[in-house]
Structures are given as structure tokens and as C-alpha cells.
Amino acid sequence: MSETKDKPRLRWLAQIWADLKASTDPALLAVARFLGLVYGPIDRTLPIDQAARKALGRRLPSHAGWRHALGGITYLLFMVLVVTGVLLSFYYRPSVQEAYPSIQYIVSEVPLGWLVRDLHVWSANLIVVAIMAHMARVFFSGTYKPPRETNWVVGLLLLLVVLAFGGTGYLLPWDQWAYWTTTEVLDTVSRAPLLGIIASVLQGDVVVSGATLSRFFAVHVILLPWAAFALLLIHFTLVRKQGIAPPPGRLEDRSEGVPFFPNHLLRSFVVGVLVLAVTFSLAALYPRPVGDPANPFELPTELVSSWIVVDVSLALIRYLGVWGFSLFTLLGITMAVLPLFDRNPERRLRRRPVVLALGLLFFAGYLVAWLAGRQLESMPLDTELRSGEAAERFVPQELEPQTPEGGSSAEDTGEEEDQP
């Protein structure tokens, strides 16, 4: 009954659809023909089409599922960072005088500049979460074991690169929070063994200054992108060459599986679309607050952090000090070199209690440190915040010592020497 009623109603819709198709098809065909004319000669010399079909038709093991999309999310967020970073670099100026005003210009004057900036900030946060999740999957499923140990180390190097990206990018807004957080972290790292040399080279001055800003910017936009792309190339090549690891307890079997397109590509598409929607939502609803311009002579009254790693670092520094910071770094290094020592092919989690404890310590420690770091809202009013030499040259107003008589002791001594 309902079908007979619906048919006449939908007939006009079908007619519109048919008309639309009739009028659109020739236009689309014209475009396709034009592209074909251009593409044809290229494809004859460079068989791109064939290569693309081969890549898309590559078979993945049937157990490859949603959890294997974590690496893809990381790559997607990395590309969001690249695109938004390039857009930001059109307007950003890396100098003490212009850095802060240029950010102000991006946020207030450039069309959708605020969105580009906040997408950059939120992608930088989400990529850390995605990497940690990807890393946790690889770690607990034991897929870092031979023959994939090299790729585990490359992955950790990529994590380091992402952390370096965030660390160097954090200073670029050149506001009070960026300036003093960088000061605190650099001061702590400079007291840690070995890392101190890198920190002092990167700082380039006795305090965080224009020299530091130039170095951080150069590292952020020139050095690290090359390193990241090189490592990504190695990472993907190794994934492709070694294939996806079988579930624990099964042997490597690459004889059968399902084609990458459309099966896994659709899964990646779904996850990617949702991640992008979440990133847009966070950027639109929770923008990064704007702080006061950096002032080397005055501590900020409150601290607003906008990056997960900064929360973790400050929590380690404030609650555990330089040794806690070093020990946590050592724990990370231990995880990096784990495949060198853990040669047992056993991958079932129940039979790897030591590795399980180590992993839980690292990931749970990171989570706890992040939650603790969120509680920090003020800068330490501590003369230890800067080295002695720096403190002599740049003492914040609140910490400035009282100078009796308004003159130095050297001047007084000089006067006395002049007396007969």
C-alpha cells in the first residue's frame, strides 16, 4: 500500500536526478577527457597508475583492524601540523620585537588565522596522545621484537623529533608563559648530565633571549622537518617491507589477506575524519589564551600551559627536581634500547611481567605527571630559576636586592683609595 503511494511521490525526485545526471555527465566527461589528454603521455613514460593500483591493492593480513589505524592518525596530525605550520610561517616573524605582534596579527587580523593557530596548537597536543597510544600498542603487543626492532627505535626517534618540535615551537609566541616556561625547563635541563650541553647551545645566551628565539625557530622550521621526513620515510619503508606483525602466538604469514583498498583505507578514512572533527572542535571551543608579551624582568603572576609535554616536564621539575627529570628520561631511553636486551620471542603479555611493569611505569607515570602538571598555575618565586651569571644581569623586579647607598662597593673603595 505504502509502495504504491510512494512511487508517484518519488517519481519527480528520480526525474530531477536523471536531469542532473544528463546535464552533468558531459561536463564531467569533458574534464576527465582533458585530464586524460594531459595524463596519458605521462602515464606512458611513468606508470603512475599501475603503481597506484599496486599500492592500493596490496594485501594486508586479515587481523589488521582498527587498532592499526593509530599510526595513520599520527601521520594525519603530522600533516595537519605541516599545513598549518606553513600557513602560520607566512605571517610569523621570529624576532624579539616582532614575534608577539605577529601572533597578535595572526589571531586578530588574518582571516581564520585564529583557527589555523589553534589547529596547530591542538594538533601538537593530540599528536602526543596518538604517538603514546601507538607506542603503547606496539610495546604491549611485543611487536617491537625482531625483526621489527629497528622500526621501534626509528619510531622512538620520531617521538623525540615531535617532542623537539613542540619544545622549540612553544617559545615562538614569545609571551610570558612561553618565555618563563622555556626558562625554567632550559635551566633544569642545563643542570642535567649531557643534556646540559645541548640546552646551553640551544639557549645561545645566558638567558632566554633573541638568540634563543632565532635558534628555536631555525630548528623548528628547517632542521626538524628534514629529520622528521627522513625518519618517516625509513619508518614507512620498514613497515611496508616487514609487513604487519601477526597476533601473539601466530607465525608470520604473508600469503593471504585483504586488499588495502578499500578495506583498511576506509577504516583509516573513518578514524581520520573523526580525528579532524575533534581537532576542529577543540580549536574552535578551547582556543589558546593570549598572554602578556615576554618580559625578562618580571615573572608572570599565573602560568597557563598549552602543551601536554610542558605539563609533564614542569611536574617532573617541580616535584622531583633535576634528578627526577633525568631518571624519567633514563626510563624512556631504557624503553628505546629494550629490543637489544629483550631477545625472547615470547610476545604474550602474561609471560613478560618485567616488560609489563616497565611499560605500565612509563605510561602511567606520564599520565600522572600530566595530571599533576595541570595543577601548576604559578611560577616558582625562586632565585634558582636562573644561573648565577644570568641572575646578575637579569633580576626580576620582585627579586631585586636592595642596594644600600645606591652605589657599588667598588666605588666606595675607590674613594677611599683616593684619600691621602
Added chain:
Amino acid sequence: MIAAARFVICGIFLAPAALPLQAVALLQSPVAAQQRDFTIDPDYSCVTCHTEKRRAFLLGTHSERGIRCHDCHGGDPRAFEQATAHTGPEYVGPLDKMATVQLCSSCHSDPDQMRQYGLPVGELAEYRTSRHGQLLLEQRDYNAPTCTDCHDAHTILPPNDARSNVYPTNIAHTCARCHEDAAMMGEYGLGTDQIETHRASAHGVALYQRQDFAAPTCVSCHGSHAALPPAVTQIADVCGHCHVLVRRAFYAGPHGRAAQSRDLPGCTACHSNHGTERIQPNRIAATCTECHEADSPAALAGLEIQEDATRTTVELHAAEEAIQALARAGRTVADVKLRYQTAVTAYNQISQAQHSLDLEVLEDLSRQVSSISRDVRAAEEVAAEHRWEHGLALIPIWFLALSATVLAWFKLRALRRERR
């Protein structure tokens, strides 16, 4: 054995070198040592017995100027027997209060001697006009302080030396030695709570807690050598040393005229003297009714001023909160902060103009505050609207993302069925 011999030989050679080093260490400065410690002279006998006085004197500024014991106390510093050292026509021994004034003023009233140090010479003349000077010099009241009671007899330091009794943060303690002695003050009908009241006042908080040396101490209002309570007609001028604009407004109003005709004790009528009570906006009318009838025109004007002050205070806070909300929302706040500073200036001018009781001026200023506060809040409301629009833009984004997800999900399910 050989090691012990080496130790002894080294000791023999190093011991004579160590003695002058020890002397230098005692005096802190090697250059100052020989100039300041005249008592190194083996023929100077005073310090043989008066070792404590020697130590105290060397800390003071007079020892730096070549003044010696016998310059003030007379006697024969070359005689090592007390009987001969404490004799002679010039020997005065310990000085009484009257003699101290004469002795100190013999140099400190002499322009030829004081010129080289840039010191004033009017201390004795000022002291004569002070209540302390009147009691001692005219009434021979030995309770009154002489020079050495405030400046110490031997460790005499300039007022900008933090160790000095007359350093800004020490002067109240010096005055309190007598002015907190209830028995002594009882003889003159004076209270003993002035120092504690000052310490808790706005001035005391600024001086002792914020180390703001612009804040007044006892001598700032009462004078140092010419110490006297200000006369009723002088109070507004004393406060007006610092509160210049308030003083001008006060004299322009009816209260200023009343103070000039001795009908009102100046600023202290409302703010008290040592407590310097800050009258909060919601306490203005109550303060007025302490003197005026509740339904009198003056009290009604006070009520109007209170309402105006309370409203502008609330509006200023609202503007401040709007700026914070803007900054949290990632908006640039440099322009609105500038406008807010103008409002703060107008608000401070209201506090000053209140003393003139000129309602027209107050109305004009509060209108400025209201107008700016309204503008700032309007900017925040516009930003909030934009945030709402950004939120609305997320609806199509999420609609597309979820639609794509659902479609991909169905496609994946169909593919899975096909494989089976």
C-alpha cells in the same frame, strides 16, 4: 717524620704572613683597614681598656673620617695609666645628654666641616623647635632623647645604611624604645599604640611587607630632628607631601575650609592618624554620619557619592573580568587593556575628587568609567557571539564527519560479508 718536618717548616714561614691576613679579614676590606683602624697605632692607649667601644666605633662612619676617641672625650691617649689618661683640662669622659647636643653640633652645625660630606647643618636649630629639644634644652628633662639616643653613641651610621637605627624600616623601632614605654609616656599623657597601629596601616603594609620605601615612617610626618605632632591646620599639608592631588581636592571643598579654620582635624577626621584607615566605597555614607545628621544634605551627598563609588567599583571589576575572559578566549587584549587603564585612571581620580565633594566632577569621572567598562564588556560579548558562531559551524562539520563514518561503516560491513 719528613712530612711532619715539612709541615713545621711551612708553618714557620706562613704564620707571619697569616697575621696581617687575619687583621684584614676582621676589617673586611684590605684598603679600608689601615685608614679605619687607627687603633692599630700601638701608642694609642684608649683602646687598651675600651675594647668593646673600639669595636662599635669601627663599624660607624665617624671612624672613616679620622675622628678618634679623644676628639670627643678628651684625655691623654698617649698615657697608659688610667689616672693620667683620664685627667687634664680637656678630659670630659662620658657625656651627658646636654653635653652630647653641644658636642655633636660643634661639628654638625659648622658648614665648613659639613660641606664636604653634603650634610645639612640645621639639625641643632631643628632640634630646638622639636618637643624633644624643648624638654631637654629648656626644661632639662632627661627623659627626652639626645643625638646619641637615636643615632647611637659609637656606631653612628648614615640613614641609608640598613644597619642604621634611623633606616626607614628601623626608625619605628628606634622611636618605640621610648614611645612604647607606658610608664614614661604616662608622664606626658601619651599613648603607646602608635607604632603597632602604623605597622598595621596601609603605610606600614607598604613599608614592611612590600619594602616600598616611598611609604612614610614616623619621621616622614613628624619630622626627624624637629619632631612634633603636626598642628590641626597642618595635617592636610603633611599628608599632601605625598597625596598631592588629594590635598588639592580637599582644600577646594568645604572640609578643607573647615580644616583651615580649625573646625576639622584635616585628613585624620575620616582616616585616623597612625592607622590611616582606607574607607571602602560601601563605608562612605557611614563615615559621613559620624559627624553629620543622617538626613542632613551633607549625609545625603555622602550617600550619593557612596552609590556612585560602589557602582564604578563594580563596573571596573566587570571590565577586568571581561578582559580576562577575552584573553582566555584567545583574543588580543592590548587595545581593551589600554582603554581599561584609562578607566583605572578615571577611577583613581574619583577617589581623589571625592575629597572636594564636587558632585559634578564625580559624575563626569564615573561616566568615563562606565562608558569604558561598557565598551570592554561589549567587546567581550562580541567575542562570545563569535565563539557561539564557531560552535554552530561545528554542526555541519560533525554532520559530514558522522555521515561519512556511517557510510564507510556500511561499506565495511558489506565488504566483510563479501569476504565471508
